[in-house]
Amino acid sequence: MSNDFIMTIDDDDDSVPMLDEEELEQDEVVTKKKAKKNNKKSKNNTKDSGDLDPSFSFDAEGGGHLGAHHDWDFTAARAALRAQDESQPGLSLDDIIARKRSQAKAKKSGKVETPAVEDNEIPEDDESEFQEALDSDEEDDDNDMEGIKFEGDDDDDDEEGFGAGRDDDAGLEDDEAEEAEFEDEESEDEESGSEEESESESEDEVEEEEEESEEEGEEEESAFQKERKKAYFAPEMDSPSDVAETFATMNLSRPILKGLAQVGFVQPTPIQAKTIPVALMGKDICGGAVTGSGKTAAFVVPVLERLLYRSRQTATSRVLVLCPTRELAIQCHSVAQKLASFTDITFGLCVGGLSRNAQEIQLRSRPDVLIATPGRLIDHILNSQSFTLDHIDILIMDEADRMLEEGFQAELTEIVNACPLKRQTMLFSATMTDNVDELIRMSLNRPVRLQIDASNATASRLVQEFVRIRQHREEDRPAVLLALCSRTFKNRVIIFFRSKASAHQMKIIFGLMGLRAAELHGNLTQEQRLASLEEFRDGKVDYLLATDLASRGLDIKGIDTVINFNMPQNYAIYQHRVGRTARAGRTGRAVTLAGENDRKLLKLAIKNADKKNVKHRVIPQDVITRYRERVEGMTDGVKEVLDEEKEEKAMRQAEMEMRKSQNFLKHEDEIYSRPAKTWFQSEQDKKLASDKSKKALNDPKKRKQEDAPKRDKYAGMSRAKRRRLQLSEEDHQDIKSHGGAIKNAKKALRPIKMPRMAPEKSDAPKPQDQKKKKKKKDVDFSSDLADGSKRGVASVKKLSMAKQESGKGDKKDRGSKLGKFRGNKAFKSAKKYKRR
């Protein structure tokens, strides 16, 4: 098989960096020792934490693995950002919250307030307003409610009552029991409205029938899809069947093996074992494996291997990795750099939010591998002199299905068109699409499909819990979340929200409650985004409150729990969100607050999960009520923090504008001498595309269409209805063809009309001329009669003279006969073509 490998991008064997055998052997020994040590350590850890299983190894379905978990770091990116940002750091949200908390505490204990940040005192009346809110909480306290308790917040004594309390395995071991519980609750609901019962029953029947026929339709259509896929993808046998068990047996060069050993990767994960040999052959790949299964190294390793053999005569960017978010690109950059630390391969990072000028300078040095987000990359294509993608040999798309979604489409097409047609393309995602139509757009060349797990699979060591939120209790979500976080899930928790506003609001509530949280969403500056991630990674905060910006690809060490404040818009996003935990063979837990509208998604999640890992968590209503009252008591406090934050932002904005104008005045000449920037999309276009994408995401019909493969027009109909429709269509077709035959026969019987002669220009007068002539004729009729012979001779003479003229004359005539209509040849005449 090694003969098939394309080991080069541009052959230049002499330049491959070599390490001597001894060095490698020593490395291997050290690695083995380290691995043993790690194993011992992990054994001990397992005893302590109970979340690692040292005897665990890969299973065929890619069940899981253990390996050294190396964190990325944003040090370089953050340093660059700090250098770029000249502004003075203002008052942060945490500062504002901390001050509010200390004010509240001081008031509560009757002490004089000592503000945490002296310069930014809030006006007296604001303070008193906030105090009122607290006072009302205190009243609540008297009524046996706890109200806002800004510190401590120990509720451990009612752990048992907190049905969540049934937490874990005690009350939730038995799935059947859980199901029965759900059923009981449902029947309670039904009892309350007997009238609706029969109606809903018949509705159910219809729904069931529809679902059945939908399934039938899907089966039919999948046969059609199968055919298309068979024709599109490279046949299975093109991908090697013998899968390597260790990196050492994969024909990789020493510097790469050293890099792998350094990060503690000894055994390839299933997706790596399958991808690396095929990628080394230079084939296009569509790769899919469950979240956290090592897809990044699966494409980085073969790329590095091939780059070792590149020509070093001229620096050229040969590999482009596209990622959908800045954080993911930075993470990928960091992982790739670590794996390449024993090579001379260079990397360039090209993402939004970081200094454009610094990136432009970096791009001029033509790094071997470019890691980019689409928007900033296009900016450079359009505006950075001499930057092109003309020499890209390998194009990789991480989280490819996200890139293929609406919103990224235009940008992606622009990038793909800017890359040479002759290239290797690799797409990866846990929810990898095999929709041929979408893949065709990426101009893949007979890609090999490497699907390790079913595209709807979740990690095998993930426990999925669902908390039911009833229709009329939707407003309880914040209380449920707070109950979960203050009692059960106390650290390493990532919480997903649908909107930036709710994530932000919850950050304030968490802050006021004394829970250490950071937020991560698109309303933050890049510096704040990276800072939040690092704070969470380093354990400085226990909760990361994020939007789906963080749902894909982020690999943060030891996230124990993922909480979905809302069920996401579709199942693919659910998979990515819950995939932030239980990564790389570890265990993890996902808790989802599921409302009545989320039933379908809930069913899908349960259907695709390992049944023994699905739990139903119940939180007692009295606990929820208590937390709800706390949240309500904080309404004013939250509003005040928001207002203060707004003021602070406005001040910073004004400062920035001032600096901008000062800069402008200082460097006016230079700024005007710069070439005008070209934008690929106007802000309006961008907004339109993103709105369209959001709409598509939120439109259940469209989502259904996306999730389901394309169907024929009969899909979704009952068998009888379909047959009826088909018969009526056949009849219609018959009548049509019968009618057509009669028409044709009638036509055939009609007398054939004589075709009109094309009038010659010289003789053929224009219709208006004809009229004039006719008049003339009438006038001169007598003289014409007298002069008839002359006229006849003259006309014959004219005709013969014309005929005697060269063929040119004929051509001219033809041209004039055709009038303005030009023949094909005339259009294609080389001269004219050139001129065009």
Ligand SMILES: Nc1ncnc2c1ncn2[C@@H]1O[C@H](COP(=O)(O)OP(=O)(O)OP(=O)(O)O)[C@@H](O)[C@H]1O
């Ligand atoms: N061969 C290996 N041995 C041990 N650990 C590994 C190996 N390959 C990857 N890992 C670790 O597994 C974790 C997940 O890897 P990675 O982020 O590449 O997963 P992914 O499949 O891209 O996940 P997602 O679908 O969420 O993006 C990382 O922490 C990485 O260090």
